[in-house]
Amino acid sequence: MQNDADSMDVDVPGVPPVVVPRANAQTARRPRASSLPAHAPKHSVGYVYSSEMMSHFSRHNHPEQPARIECIWRALVNDRLTQMMKWIPIREVQRAEALLVHGEDHWNKVIALQYLTDQQRADTEEFYEQMSLYVMPATTRAALLSCGGVIEACLAVARKELKKAFAIVRPPGHHAEPDEHMGFCFFNNVAVAARVVQQQTSIRKILILDWAFNEDPSVLYMSLHRYEQGSFYPCGPFGAMTSCGEGAGLGYSVNVPWPEKGMGDAEYIYAFQKVIMPIAMEFAPELVIISAGFDAAMGDELGECFVTPTGYAHMTHMLAGLAGGRLVVALEGGYNLDSISNSALAVARVLAGQAPDELPPLRANEAATETVWQVAREQSKYWKSVDPKSCEPQDEVEPISFSIPEILKAHRQHYLYTNYDMMQVPMMSPEMDERFSSQVLHSFRPSAFPECIRSDLFDNKTLVLFLHEFGNLRLELESSATCDAHLERSYLVRLEIPPIDFSKELISWVKTQGYSLLDANLFPKPLANPSGVSILRCISLHRLIRDSDINPWRTQGESCSCTCGITMYSKRHRLIAQHCVFSSSPRLSSAQRIIIIGHGPGSRSLPHLVNKRSTCCPHALPNRIHHALQRHP
Helix, strand or coil, X not given: CCCHHHHHCCCCCCCCCCCCCCCCCCCCCCCCCCCCCCCCCCCCEEEECCXXXXXXXXXCCCCCCCHHHHHHHHHXXXXXXXXXXXXXXXXXXXXXXXXXXXXXXXXXXXXXXXXXXXXXXXXXXXXXXXXXXXXXXXXHHHHHHHHHHHHHHHHHHHCCCCCEEEECCCCCCCCCECCECECCEXXXXXXXXXHHHHHHCCCCCEEXXXXXXXXXXXXXXXXXXXXXXXXXXXXXXXXXXXXXXXXXXXXXXXXXXXXXXXXXXXXXXXXXXXXXXXXXXXXCCCEEEEEEXXXXXXXXXXXXXXXXXXXXXXXXXXXXXXXXXXXXXXXXXXXXXXXXXXXXXXXXXXXXXXXXXCCCCCCCCXXXXXXXXXXXXXXXXXXXXXXXXHHCCHHHHCCCCCCHHHHHHHHHHHHHHHHHCEEECCCCCHHHHXXXXXXXXXXXXXXXXCCCCCCCCCCCCEEEEEEECXXXXXXXXXXXXXXXXXXXXXXXXXXXXXXXXXXXXXXXXXXXXXXXXXXXXXXCCCCCXXXXXXXXXXXXXXHHHHCXXXXXXXXXXXXXXXXXXXXXXXXXXXXXXXXXXXXXXXXXXXXXXXXXXXXXXXXXXXXXXXXXXXXXXXXXXXXHHXXXXXXXX
C-alpha cells in the first residue's frame, strides 16, 4: 500500500497533479453582518459638472463669472452630497440636437466664436455688450458643454437610470432665443434638452420653466419672474400674464409676472399653492425640468428679491411630487456667489431626499396677491383646477364683520329712535367718535312729546344726564366640553332694577316731567394705543401724574381742554361724562339745571370728576354746575 505522504506529493513522477475546482462565488460568500445592506446602494440622484466650463470668462468684472459653478460645486462637496450622487459624464451638444430649437444660422454664430482673433474680439466687444454678452474663443466649448450637460442629465432621468439630477452648468440658457444669443446665454439648454428627451425616449409631456414652446401643447411652460409691466429685462410682452401661448399651445404658457421688486418666500410659495401646483397636477407631466434661476435669491443685486434657500427648497419639494419624482434641476441665473451656493445647496439636499427646513408663518403682500388673482383669472380659461375666487385678494372678499357690542349698540340706537325719537349726539373729536359712536343719544325731536311740553336739548331748562352700563350678555355654550356659543340661547340682560325696567321708567319719567334727556351707555372700543405703550403702563402713568402737581385736566398752550388728555380705560364713565358734561352740547344748551344720574360701579367716579374739574378749571364748567357745587360742596 502506497504511503499517504507519497500520494499527496505532486512531484512524484507519474502521478498527475490534483486540480481543485474554484469555489462558486455564491457558495463561498462570507456571512454578512445584519447591519450591512445586501447590495451596494444604487444612486438615485446624479449631477453634471465640469471645470472646463470655467474657461469662458470676461476680462472685466462681470456677474456671469466662472466662480458661479465652482462655489456651488464646493458647497455640495463640503456637505458630502456628492458622495450620495452619481457623476454624469458631460459632453457637447450635437448640431442636430441644437437645431431642434435653434436655427442653423444661430448654431453657426456660436461655433464661429472659437475662431475669434484678439482684434475681432476687441472690435465686437461693444456689440456684444449691448446684447448683455461677452465672448472669447473658449465660449464655444463652454456653451456646447453647458447645453450637452443638461441633455445628459435629462436623458439619465428620462431613461430611469436616475430619479433626479442636478446640472451645474454655465453659461446659462434661459434668455437664448431660437435665432439669437442674449442675456449671458447662447443655447437654450432646457429647451434643447426637452426636445431631445421627446425624440429619444417615450416621454412626451414635460413641464419646464422656459418660453421656447409657445405653440406646443406637450410642453407646459411656467415662469415666475420680475416683470414690471415689461420694463424689466429682457423686456417685451412675452412675460405678461396674458401671454398664454399660441395655436395648439394656447393655455400651455403660464406667466406670473411680479409688478415690482422685493418678492420673497411668501409671495413665491403663495403663487405655487394657488396657480403653479394646481395647473401642474392637472397637466400631469412625465418629466419636470426646473430652470433654476436664483436671480430672485436674497442678496442678488440684479433680481432684488428675497427668496431664501429654504424657500427654494420648499418649491423644489413641491415639484418633486410630480411625474413620479422624475425631476431635473438645471442651473440658470443667480449672480451673488453666497446666494446661489446656499440656494443650490438647499435644492440639492431636497433632491438627495432631505426634507426642507421649516419656514416661519408667511403672508404674501398685496401686490403679489393681486397679481396671482389676475393670473388665476386668465389661466382659469384653460385649466379647471384654477379657482380665481380662492385667489381673490382678501380685502375684496373679506366679509363685513361686526362685534357683538356693535350689533347691540345698533339695536339699542334703533330701539330708542323708533320708540322715543332719540338721536345720536356727534362727538367733539374723531378719536372720541371712533370709540363712542352711537353711545350718546338725546331727545332732539319735539314731535315725540306733546306740544305743551316741547322738550328739547337746547331749549329745555332741565337736562337729565343718564350714564349707565350696557347690560350683561348671557352666553350659553353648545356643550360643557367646548367654548362654542349657542347663539339661539344667548341673550342680552337689560339694565334692570327689579322689579321695573329702569331704562324705560327713567325715559318715561323724563318725558312726563318735560325734561330733555342725554342718555349715554358705556361700552367703548378698546383704547387706541398708537405709540405701542401697554394699557398697564398708561394706567401707571396716569396714577403718577394724578399724584403729582401736574394739572391732569390741562393741556399745554391752553387754559383748559374740553377733552381730557389722560384717562384710564377702566374709568369709562369718566370719559363719557367728561364729553357729556363739559363738551359743547351742554354749553350750547340753555338748561339751568343738570341732573346727573349714574348707574353701575363706574358711577362712583362722577363726583370725583366734577369736583376735580371745578377745582382745576372752574371756568370750564357751566356756571349753573359751578354755582351748585359752591352751594352744595
